[in-house]
Structure formats: C-alpha cells, structure tokens
Amino acid sequence: MTQDTLRQRDQRTGWFLVIPALLILLLVFAYPILRAFWLSLFTQNLGTQLQAEFTGLTNYGRLVGDSRFWQSLGNTTIFTVLSIIVELVIGLAFALILNQTFRGRGLVRTITLIPWALPTAVMGLAWAWIFNDQFGVVNDLLLRLGILETGITWLGEPTRAMFALIFADVWKTTPFIAILLLAGLQSIPKDLYEAHAIDGASPVQSFWQITLPLIAPQILIALLFRFAQSFGIFDLVQVMTGGGPAGATETVSIYIYAMVRRYLDFGYGAALVVVTFLILVVAIALTAFLLARARINVSGER
Amino acid sequence: MPLLTLENLRKQFAPDVIPVKDISLTVADGEFLTLLGPSGCGKSTLLRLIAGLDQPTQGQVKVGETDLTTTPPGDRNMAMVFQSYALYPHMTVAENISAALKIRKIPSMEIRQRIGEVADKLGLTHLLDRKPGKLSGGQRQRVALARALVRNPDVFLLDEPLSNLDALLREQVREELKHIFNAQKKPVVYVTHDQTEAMTLSSKVAVLLDGRIQQLDPPSRIYTHPANRFVAGFVGSPQMNFLALQSQGGVGTLGTLKLPLPNGLGDRPTVDLGVRPEDIYLTPTGEEPTLKGKVTLVENFGREQLVTVQFGEGSSKIRAVIPPEQEWSGDHVGLSLKAAKMHWFDSKTGDRLSPT
Amino acid sequence: MLKVQSPTTTKTLISPGRLLLWVGVILMVGFCLAPVLWQLLTSFKTNAAISTIPTIYWPNWNQLTAAHYIGLGGEFLRYMGNSFFVSFISTCLCLVVGAPAAYSLARLKIPGENIILGLILIVSLFPYVLLFLGLLEIVKAVGIGNNYIALIVPYTAINLPLTILVLRSFFQQLPKDLEDSAKMDGYNTVAMLQHIVLPMTIPALVTTGILTFIFAWNEFIFALTFITRPEMETIPVAVAKIGGASVFEIPYGPIAAATVLGTIPLVILVLLFQRRIVQGITAGAVKG
Ligand SMILES: Nc1ncnc2c1ncn2[C@@H]1O[C@H](COP(=O)(O)OP(=O)(O)OP(=O)(O)O)[C@@H](O)[C@H]1O
Ligand SMILES: [Mg+2]
Numbered sequence: 001m002t003q004d005t006l007r008q009r010d011q012r013t014g015w016f017l018v019i020p021a022l023l024i025l026l027l028v029f030a031y032p033i034l035r036a037f038w039l040s041l042f043t044q045n046l047g048t049q050l051q052a053e054f055t056g057l058t059n060y061g062r063l064v065g066d067s068r069f070w071q072s073l074g075n076t077t078i079f080t081v082l083s084i085i086v087e088l089v090i091g092l093a094f095a096l097i098l099n100q101t102f103r104g105r106g107l108v109r110t111i112t113l114i115p116w117a118l119p120t121a122v123m124g125l126a127w128a129w130i131f132n133d134q135f136g137v138v139n140d141l142l143l144r145l146g147i148l149e150t151g152i153t154w155l156g157e158p159t160r161a162m163f164a165l166i167f168a169d170v171w172k173t174t175p176f177i178a179i180l181l182l183a184g185l186q187s188i189p190k191d192l193y194e195a196h197a198i199d200g201a202s203p204v205q206s207f208w209q210i211t212l213p214l215i216a217p218q219i220l221i222a223l224l225f226r227f228a229q230s231f232g233i234f235d236l237v238q239v240m241t242g243g244g245p246a247g248a249t250e251t252v253s254i255y256i257y258a259m260v261r262r263y264l265d266f267g268y269g270a271a272l273v274v275v276t277f278l279i280l281v282v283a284i285a286l287t288a289f290l291l292a293r294a295r296i297n298v299s300g301e302r
Numbered sequence: 303m304p305l306l307t308l309e310n311l312r313k314q315f316a317p318d319v320i321p322v323k324d325i326s327l328t329v330a331d332g333e334f335l336t337l338l339g340p341s342g343c344g345k346s347t348l349l350r351l352i353a354g355l356d357q358p359t360q361g362q363v364k365v366g367e368t369d370l371t372t373t374p375p376g377d378r379n380m381a382m383v384f385q386s387y388a389l390y391p392h393m394t395v396a397e398n399i400s401a402a403l404k405i406r407k408i409p410s411m412e413i414r415q416r417i418g419e420v421a422d423k424l425g426l427t428h429l430l431d432r433k434p435g436k437l438s439g440g441q442r443q444r445v446a447l448a449r450a451l452v453r454n455p456d457v458f459l460l461d462e463p464l465s466n467l468d469a470l471l472r473e474q475v476r477e478e479l480k481h482i483f484n485a486q487k488k489p490v491v492y493v494t495h496d497q498t499e500a501m502t503l504s505s506k507v508a509v510l511l512d513g514r515i516q517q518l519d520p521p522s523r524i525y526t527h528p529a530n531r532f533v534a535g536f537v538g539s540p541q542m543n544f545l546a547l548q549s550q551g552g553v554g555t556l557g558t559l560k561l562p563l564p565n566g567l568g569d570r571p572t573v574d575l576g577v578r579p580e581d582i583y584l585t586p587t588g589e590e591p592t593l594k595g596k597v598t599l600v601e602n603f604g605r606e607q608l609v610t611v612q613f614g615e616g617s618s619k620i621r622a623v624i625p626p627e628q629e630w631s632g633d634h635v636g637l638s639l640k641a642a643k644m645h646w647f648d649s650k651t652g653d654r655l656s657p658t
Numbered sequence: 659m660l661k662v663q664s665p666t667t668t669k670t671l672i673s674p675g676r677l678l679l680w681v682g683v684i685l686m687v688g689f690c691l692a693p694v695l696w697q698l699l700t701s702f703k704t705n706a707a708i709s710t711i712p713t714i715y716w717p718n719w720n721q722l723t724a725a726h727y728i729g730l731g732g733e734f735l736r737y738m739g740n741s742f743f744v745s746f747i748s749t750c751l752c753l754v755v756g757a758p759a760a761y762s763l764a765r766l767k768i769p770g771e772n773i774i775l776g777l778i779l780i781v782s783l784f785p786y787v788l789l790f791l792g793l794l795e796i797v798k799a800v801g802i803g804n805n806y807i808a809l810i811v812p813y814t815a816i817n818l819p820l821t822i823l824v825l826r827s828f829f830q831q832l833p834k835d836l837e838d839s840a841k842m843d844g845y846n847t848v849a850m851l852q853h854i855v856l857p858m859t860i861p862a863l864v865t866t867g868i869l870t871f872i873f874a875w876n877e878f879i880f881a882l883t884f885i886t887r888p889e890m891e892t893i894p895v896a897v898a899k900i901g902g903a904s905v906f907e908i909p910y911g912p913i914a915a916a917t918v919l920g921t922i923p924l925v926i927l928v929l930l931f932q933r934r935i936v937q938g939i940t941a942g943a944v945k946g
Contacts (some may be wrong), residue, residue: 005372006357013847014766018774021759021818028815029781032792039791097682108683110932112690117924117935119876121894122917126697129910137696140713171693176939183940225783232785235878239898253787260791261883273788284783355838376844388839392857401853402843449843 033277039270046264059271069272071247072255073279078162079251080230083169087226088219090170091177098178099185116175124239127168131155131240158248161241165249169236173229177222184218185211220291227287231280252276305331306352306457306489311361313347321347322358323513329457329489329506336500336521337493339510340536345493348510349459352491353382365456376405381450382459385466387442389434389449396421396430399448420448423482440471451482458483458490464499476502497537501525509533531652534576534645540608543582543620545575546649557614559593561639566658567646573655574647579608581643582622584635591636595620602626611637694921701726701914708910726915734919736889737896742923744806744892745874748813752870753863755814756821761851763822764829765837775823782819786812786879797884808884809892813877817870820942824869827941828862829855865934868927869942872935875924893920 040059042052063069098109115123130137131154139151154160188211196206212219234253237243243250243258256276260269306329313322321344329335337345350356352363354375362371370378381402389398396417403413421427424444434442443463450458463479464472480503483490494500500507501521509516509524509532517529528534534542547554547561549570554561567573585591595613602608606623613620622637646655699717700708707714707721714721763771793812802808832855840850856863878894885891891899897916900909928935 006354006374009374010766010847011768014762014768017758017762017766017847017851018768020755021822022774024755024811024815025778025781025818027796028789028793028812029784031796032789033784035792035795036788093682094686097679097686100679102676102679102683106932108687109936110929111687113928113932113935114694114925115690117872117928118694118921119878119894119897119924121876121878122897122920123693125897125913126693126917129700129913130693130696132910135709135711135713135910137713140711143712171689175690179936179939182936228783228785232787234785234787235894238878253785256787257790257879260794266791269791273791276785277788280783280785280788284780350838353838353842355841374846375838375841376846380842382839382842384835384839386833386835388833388835390836390840390854390858401840401845405844405849 036270036273039267040274042267044267050264052267059268062268063271063275068247069255072250072252075249076231076251079166079233080227083166083230084223084226086166086170087174087177088222091174092181094174094178095181095185098182112175112178115172120172121235121239123172124168124236127164128155128240131164155241156245158245161245161249165237165240168240169233173226177226180218180222181215184215188214217291220287224284224287224291228280228284305329305366307364308352309362311348311351312359313351313356314359321513322351325515327508327515327518329491331489332487334483334490334492334503334505336504336507337491337510338497338500338507339495341495343510344513345510346461349461349491349493353380353459354378379455380457380459381453381455383446383450383461383463385462387446389442389445391434394431394433395426395445398434398445399452402453416452420452424448439467440475443467443475456488458486458488460490460492462494479503497539509536528645529654531574531576531647538578540579540621540623542576542578545618547573547575549573557618559614561592564657567655572649574649576645576647577639577643579621579623581640582620582637584624584628584630585638589638592638594634594636597633597635611635697914697917700910701918703911705911726911729912730915730919734916737891737893740890741875741892744809744813745871748810748817748874749867749870751810751814752817752821753867756818757825757856757863758851760822760825761829761855764826778819778822786816790879790883794883804885804887804890809880812880813874817873820869821866824866824938824941825862828859832858865938868931868934869938872924872927
C-alpha cells in the first residue's frame, strides 16, 4: 500500500538504528547462554584431551550428585538472602535520612555514593585487610571495646568468613538501594502525610501505612536487581576469600569459574551455567510477577 | 488557481479516535484559511496531515497537481510555525533560521542574504547571534516566523502561533501577520481557537467540529449566516441566544413570548431561534416590546453593558447588549429583537433554516 | 534512648527528632567512609607502623611514608592508562550504538518494541559469570585474547541495557514539536538525531557516559579472563594480583596504596557528578 510508505520508511530507519545494539547484545548475552546449553551436552575436559564428545545428559547426571555444587548453591543462597535483607533495611534507613532536609545534605549524599562507585575487586582487598587476623582493624576495635579478649580469625573460619563477605557486600551495595528507595520516597506527596497526621496517626504509623506501601514497587525493583547481582557475586568472593576456607564461601560463580579455568572442564562448566541460568530465570520471573502485582495494588489504592 | 487541495482526508488513531473524519477543501494562492474550532476538534491533526507529520488513513493532499500524500514532510516545501515555536535550543537565531536552507544545500552567500532580509523585515537583526533561551516570548515567536518565511515555501502552516503571547502583544503581532502574509501570495493555513484572530486575519474560515467542516466561508458570512447552531454559538462573543420555540399556525411561542414566524420554515412543531445579544435592544417608549422580563444580571464592560433578562414562567433567559449610558427603571424591562437579524435552526439537526 | 530536653530550653537545643537525624547522618557517613579512610591511612603508614599492635590510628611523622606509592612505580600508571583507555572507548562505543537504539525505541514505533525492551531489561540482570565461558570461546576462536577488543565489546554490551533505558526515558521527555519542526526543515531521521536530538541531550549522554565508565572501570571477571599479559591488565585485576603476588608476606602497604590510586578517579567522578549519577541510577532502574 502506498499510503503507508512514510510509516514504513520510519520503521525501516528504526530497525536500522536498533540493529547494531541488538547485534552486540545478542553476541555477548544470547550466544554464550545458548552455547552453554549446547556445550552442556558434551564432555569436554582434560579426560577427553579437551575434545568435545557428545554424552547427552551425563553432565546433568553428574551435577545431581555433585555435593560441591549443592554446597555452593547453598552458600550463594545464604549470601544472597542475608545480604539483601540487611541491605534493604539499612538502605531504607539511609533513604529516610537522605529524604530529610538538613545542612550539608548534598555532601552527605555524595559520600554515600562512594561505596557504590568503587571497584569491588579493589575494595575487596581493603576489606580483607580490615578483617585481617593479625593486624585487622576489626579485631583491634573489638579488643578495645572489650568484646574480644584475643584477636580472632575472620576469613579463615567458615561462618565468620561468610559474615565478612556479607558485611563487605552490604557496604558496597546499600547506596544503590538507598538511591532507588529515595526516588520512591521523593515521589510520595507531602500532603498524604499531613492528612494522615491530622487523622491522628503517629509518624511510625505513617511509615507503615503510607511510606512502605507506596515505595513497594521501588523495593521490589531494588530486590530484583540486587538478587540477580548477588546471586552472581564473583569478584568480592574471589578477592576476599577465594571461596575458602574449605569451600565455605564458595558461590556458584566461583565454582563455575574454577571448573572452567582451573579444571578446564568445559562441558560440565556449561552444565553449571545452564542450571544457574535456569534457577535465576525462575527466581526473576517470580519477582517480576510480584512486581507487576505490587504496581497494580499501589495504583489501585490511589 | 487553487494550490493546496485536500481530498476526503481522514485520520483514525484508534477505532474510536477519529479526529479528522472527512475533510475536503482548497486553499488558493494568497488565500488565508483559518481552521477554527474548540479544543480537541482535530485542528492540529488536520494541519499535521497537510504537513506530512502524520499519515492520513484516507484521502489526499495535493499542491498544484502534485499528490504529496506519501511525500515526507521535508520534501513538501511547506513551512510550519508551531505553537511552542519549536526553536532548536542549541542553535543561535541565525542558525535556527538557516537550518532548513543549509539542508537544501543553498549556497552560503544566498543563505546569508536571505537571513538578512527576513531578519530585517521582522526586526531580528540584532538578535541573530543569540540562543533562543535568551529571547523573550515575542522575539521567539518572530524567530519561528522568520524560520518559515526564509524558506519561501509553497504553503504556510501555522498552529496557534499567537497563543503563547500576552494579550497586548498578540494584537500587535496579529496586525503584522496580516501584512506579512498579504505580501506572500501563498496559501496559508492557520489554526486557532481564537475567533478574533480568525475573523481579522482570514480570507476564509473553516469551522471544525468532530472532525468535519461545519462551515467554510469568508469570516463575515460565518458571522451573519452561520450554517448551523454550533457555528452560530461558537462564533461571536457574547454568545448568541438560543430560544426553543413551539411553533403553531405561523406563531412561535415560549412561555409568554409570542413571535410571528417567517415564511418558509416548513411545517414543524418546534424551531430554534437564534439572536445575537447585540441584535436585542431595550424597547423605546411607545413601542410594544417583544418580551418582558426581570433583569437578573448586569455586566458592565465599559463600552457596553451585557444584561441578562429572565422571562416567561420558566427560567428562560436572554442576554442583550445595550449601550453603556442607557438606563432603565425598576428591575423589569421590555426587549425588542431585530427581525432581520434572527437566525432559525432546525431544533433536531441544528441546521440553518432559510426563511423565504 | 535519647534524652528529651526540658520544654523551657527547646528553642536553643536541638529537638530529639533532629538529634536522632544527626546521629543517623554521622553513622551513615562513617559507615560509608571508614573503609576508604582506613585504606588511605594504611597506605601512608610505614611497614613497621602497619604491623604494630595495638593498631595505630594517629601515626606520628616517623610512622608516615610515601614509599608505598613510590614503590608502585610507573607500572601502576600504566594500569591506570589501560583502564582509562578501555573504559573510555567502550563508553564512547556504548553511546554511539546505544543512543540511536534508544531513540528508535523511544520514538519510531517499530514492531516488537516491547519485546526488545523486555529482553534488554532481562539481559541487564544476567550475571557475567554466565557469559564468560561462551565469550572465552569466541575470544579464542577469533584470536583476540590479550586484545582490548575482547574487553571493549563485552563492556559495551553490559552497559547497553542501562544506556538504552536511561536515554530512552530522556528522549521521551523531549518536546515532540522540535522533532516535527526538524522534519519540516528537511532533516531525515539520522541527521535529525545527529544535529538536533543528540546536541539537546548532552546532559543525558554525560549521565549515562559516567555510569558506563564506572562500570567498565570496575569490571573484573572478563578482564581477569581475557587479558593475561601483565602489562595490559586493568586496575581491578592488577590490584587484585598485587594482593595475591607474594606468598610469604602480604604487602599491605602497597595494596592500600594501589587501592587508593585505583579508586581516586572514581571518587573524583562521584564528587563532580553526584547529581547525574543519582539521576542515571534512578532513571535506569525505575523507568525501565
Ligand atoms: N497521536 C495521536 N494518537 C491518538 N490520538 C491523538 C493523537 N493526536 C491527537 N489525538 C486525538 O485527536 C483529537 C484531536 O486532537 P488535536 O490535537 O487535533 O486537537 P486540536 O483541535 O488541535 O485541539 P487544541 O485546540 O487543544 O490544540 C484529540 O482528542 C486527541 O486526543
Ligand atoms: Mg492543537
């Protein structure tokens, strides 16, 4: 139809403009994932002289019985859940503070951004130094406060190593959550609080009845982003503990990386990638579903 | 020679959003057509169809004999002035004015000369190196105008170009527009919802409602012979009075009001009478008033007073414009209507009825 | 909890709410800065001062030195240069590729627009560890190991989702009249993008550019995997390697100095562009 040529021309230009971006995205994101699906059906490791041999679902069978994988999955889950909960709570506190007016707020906001901006790998070293057994400042402070009698091992002891990791991760990513939640807080009209106060509600009640429900979408978005990032945590762990002691802090990504780079087991590594990917997709779909529901709820209330 | 021709234009955005339904018209060289209508009646949409910024669902846009319906906006050689002026904020006034010329690869000598000419004509010469952000509203408006004029286009399109100016400036620029476009000898299509602009500037006015042309006539005729109730009510301020009369045996009745109906209205039980407030006067002593009523409101505008009179048993109201110095006693007055200035409309369709 | 002042003096004293706020502010600032400051202090302490127990918080002049920084030497400047090069190029590439795509998705109404947007959003959630295996194969197959292309392309890709989402939301806020006006003037879409739209969105480009630059500067796993020649390493990898270099004694001083140097560019970026960074993060996450 000749009537449509102008629109068609626009669309053609439109495609022409998106295609370079799409190609790069496909190359870097879609190809490796699809490739992993394919490769996971092969055995390709030192045993096969790094040649790919089709072995069907063998890799997945091995995975089911691979206690190291399940342990790393458990570690990842613990790390993800705990760090996100703490981050949300502290991030909300940060956001509430930054939402107040006080002198020097701009500077304070700038300062809170610093942890977010610094390279995780580099700051991971800083944290390792802070949690150092001998000269670490954490031990020193706890000694001075009288909480400890002698210095303790942090990164060399499973639970405490996990604690240190979570602590460092909370430090690093709380600002991100705070910024997202702050945007949510700033979008709440002031008169809502005033009306609520006139109704006789205390600030605490306002927080539970107005603030939290209205920033629920932002909380869920933060949750979504943080969940994905946390679940794939690599650099912090690699630099701080390397997965140790004895695999106590080994996350899925550390395990995958080791499988490929150290043990050169590409086929099994691919299977690990696939399973991790699927777990993530399901979890993200679930969160996204909740997010959609929350959005409807919030707009329904208004 | 008709230059701009629209044939059966229709634009449908969604099944129930059809701002332009079926519009055909021509605008000849030197003609100034105004699209007049209430907000949302599809004026801007129609203009954008002409410009090629939107594609019509049906119909054609022609300039001369060339069908431009599928030509991109940049190749139509039409210039448009936007309500928001749409000046490029990062370019100086001179760059703004010359942008379209540069794209058309016009030699820079000529560009400079043409910029000089328009800038001179619009008094922009001292502003050429400024950015739009540093101009007043009136100056921006001029730059927008200059940008259109400098191109020497086949057709000028203007979408409410004065609506962002204050009242005083608007009057002044209106004057200038008239001179400028009189000199251009090109078809001009001008969108406004301001009837003063429509009346003073145009050689032809198209009154739009619901995506259709209600009337296409010179301004004076629109005023004196509105094609239907909608046009009659929309054009003219204060608004025309409408009275729904019962008609029987050549007499129209509304409460105590009785009027002999003119011939040729046909046989109908009801008929609508329209009469402009300025065609009603206080009955002088000695004459029999057409109607009597109680004054409920007097609005004094200085050069006239607008009197609202309630009459009949019901709450029928009528408004009359009377000279400022004229006085009356008590709150009851008698009013007379100028018989020659009465408009009759079909009470169902709203169409104008022409008495013989 | 906090003591409430007697009512007679409330005018001059801070109210309990304000006091609580200021306590919160101080804790927050302390929490965010402490590790950085500690690292800064360590980097200037002599080895002897570093390994003194109990820890020295206020070193005297004898306990201070710049030796750790000097020891890092020109090599470290080179890593900074590498990081800067890779980050800068990938940022430029990301804007060059991302801005047109964002414009297309904001305005040109291509079919499947929502699907593309959805995919872009999902893709931004992928952990990089899922990608490095497939990318490693490509890198090997094409033979671009130890070539910065192996970093620049993935960095561009991982930053594209954010770039596209942020820029798209900016483009959507532009007044449409300007683009219509440009069309009337005769610009085609590409020329319009180049001469009208992009010059007007420079602030947005800067915003996304800064975020992209930060992410690229900080990326670890690809840099660790695809670049093995020591002199080509980027900051995160180079610093991490200093940490794991000597088996016998971990060089705390040099690590601290390296940490400080490697993060200074980012601290400067944050100080200069705080507002834009906040704007970018929220636009990317919330509007998407
Ligand atoms: N791109 C579009 N998509 C869907 N509907 C549209 C679009 N553009 C305009 N409309 C609808 O078409 C109708 C007419 O709009 P238009 O802008 O032409 O009105 P207008 O007469 O110019 O009004 P105003 O005097 O307020 O400028 C409106 O109801 C509007 O909502
Ligand atoms: Mg309009």
